[in-house]
Amino acid sequence: MPYPTLRVARPTNDLAALLPFYRDGLSFEVIGQFTDHDGFDGLMLGHAQAPYHLEFTRERGHAAGGAPSAEHLLIFYLPEAEAWRAAVDRMRRAGFAPVPAHNPYWDQQGLTFQDPDGYRVVLQQAAWAR
Template sequence: MSNSIPVLRVVRPTNDFAPLERFYMQGADFRRLAAFEGRDGFSGMVLGYPRAPWHLALVREEGQIAPRAGSPEQLLVLYLPDPDEWRVAVDRMTAHGYEPVPAQNPYWEVAGKTFEDPDGYRLVFQNRAWDL
């Protein structure tokens, strides 16, 4: 049995990379980890933080129109327990023109701020630790 930790990749479709690059890279401070063009009818980019065990892949399928998020509960949640780091993250989003939106689930309002990306998917900065 391996002791390695699996890497989680969340993949979601889009029609337009440019506004998502601005939202996730400038606003949320993600990095572009990889990109590909025209691979079996798909183009995309992989975003996240170097060496983090997760990343977000945004893909566009040739000839297909991607729908907007189907629910305000389609969330990515980043737990930022340090209040100063959390405030920096929230302030960076607002400095780039993204205002918090009300969370569908009141749980996220208690210690978090929710932002909606240009495709209607939501990113929550949660000012709590994730303890199992």
Template sequence: MTPHATYPATQFRIARPTHQLDAVVAFYTEGLGLPLLYRFEAHAGYRGAMIGLPGVGHHLEFTEHDDGAPCPAPSKDNLLVLYFPGRQELDVISRRLEDHGVRPVAPENPYWEKKGLTFEDPDGWRVVLFEGSFGGGGRST
């Protein structure tokens, strides 16, 4: 039995604050084309949105608080990597982002330049569109 088959968690969420929720949601939904799964208002002073990939048990959550939220600038190597089966599919999403005024940036790690494009969301967090897959052996192919 593989180690992951025995792990009891069935979903995961990556959550982070922002001070510009609407712009961040637009980047991930309109720019990247990811579906908005859920949006909530006025929960103990928090508003937020869950964004994910279709049909999978993991998603991103972005929250904004009425009193603001300290959002320290991320390093240029804090990445969300989205894998695409081919360059054609990657280019469709890249064009969507560029149509929304988002241009590629140089990655901190030149590895991502080989078969990918790096973009920054409105808070400066980076997203890599990568042609290939992660094989589980520690390397993206």
């Protein structure tokens, strides 16, 4: 049975501010976007072979707010050390510095980065074990 495609969607106040973090830092590609669809603007970002993508929306005239806590995380497992280092270097070259993880577990084998809305992304140098 094929697995469904996962879309993770969340609001933002500033689509333009998020774009460099996810596109330039995390190397997501813009796979879709829309303007003024029933009062919403949106941006979808993904990777060609990944069964998931991210959607960010801005509702005109409404404030989205930021991350509810430092534990709202997206975690990307990169088991190969070279791929992990390349991902971290790409984030730094794009102007994003690591931040201390709220949960120290994520600092043991990874680095945490915070997007302009305060949501955090962990680049974990480990294989995901089920």
